[in-house]
Amino acid sequence: MEDFLLRVVPGLAEQWQGSTPEELAQIERIAGRPLPPFYRWFLTRMGQSMGPLTYPRLDFSARRVLTCYTEELVEPHPRFLLIGYNSDDMMPLHVFYDLDLAARADARVTKRHARGGALHDQFETFREMLAYRALSSFRIDRMPQRCRTIVTGDEPDILSHLDPVMDRLGFTRPVPTGPHCGLYERHDAAMVCTKIPRDKPEAVMVFRLGGSASGTLRRIQGAIATESALRLDVREWAPPLA
Structure with missing residues (x-):
């Protein structure tokens, strides 16, 4: 840490x-x-x-x-x-x-x-609270392109499906986390995802992704959508896409 x-x-x-x-x-x-x-x-x-x-x-x-x-x-x-x-x-x-x-x-x-x-x-x-803020504020928020996405699955353990895809895409996990928070980074992109810790966790997480260009983010989203059972709903692009 x-x-x-x-x-x-x-x-x-x-x-x-x-x-x-x-x-x-x-x-x-x-x-x-x-x-x-x-x-x-x-x-x-x-x-x-x-x-x-x-x-x-x-x-x-x-x-x-x-x-x-x-x-x-x-x-x-x-x-x-x-x-x-x-x-x-x-x-x-x-x-x-x-x-x-x-x-x-x-x-x-x-x-x-x-x-x-x-x-x-x-x-x-x-x-996890501090690591989430650090990666969000000092990497993602400083990227040229960012997006916010809702990701859902058929079971609460979203990260067990997400981790293998992110590993294959060359991301590292800089700080160990539990099932309610994920942190990923590589040279041209970074991502954080969270959900509220509950005794009965929901099968949904929110992730914020930042990268060098919109194409980079789209390729990451595409890999998650096609290589896992997770479903993605992109809610916001910053700056907005033309």
């Missing part, structure tokens, strides 16, 4: 700043249990500043997390740990770990209001 972020995000190594050991220990005391190993890594690297990877309205800094608990905006909970503060005045859904749903040395990421309420699950792991 560290090698991937340093390669994809320009200037990250010069701008990220880790939290102090005391801040990390304080957050762990609030959680009331050992922190997920990935979150410990995140705090040691980016607990003060995420540099270019910073989200527009989300503050993942250790200082902000501790301030929210100190000022009693959020109450300690044995299951949910605040990791990201949303500064949106209209709809401040903050980012929490669901520590009871551990996965691959990490845990599920969800959003909810500070005092509770409905959960809006986001990613199976915080690692």
Whole structure:
């Protein structure tokens, strides 16, 4: 993960700043249990500043997390740990770990209001959330041509059908993921695909694909459609095709 972020995000190594050991220990005391190993890594690297990877309205800094608990905006909970503060005045859904749903040395990421309420699950792991943003923002969004596509199958495990096709097309998978998130890249294209992690997952995913030209993207889509049992529905081209 560290090698991937340093390669994809320009200037990250010069701008990220880790939290102090005391801040990390304080957050762990609030959680009331050992922190997920990935979150410990995140705090040691980016607990003060995420540099270019910073989200527009989300503050993942250790200082902000501790301030929210100190000022009693959020109450300690044995299951949910605040990791990201949303500064949106209209709809401040903050980012929490669901520590009871551990996965691959990490845990599920969800959003909810500070005092509770409905959960809006986001990613199976915080690692996938950060890797998705990095590949989307610093590769796909900078490609000359992009598209958004809905892909459906006859069973929930979409990636088991998608992975072999992407492998044959020369894509690598830079960060290991679970069944709810896929990350792929090669020199002239990159793709991310996700679906909401649920106990009963749906047989559908959304993918964003970027490449050097529309023809490149069409060939990738064609290979997926013809070499697998998946069905593609292209919803948007950016910029729009003539």
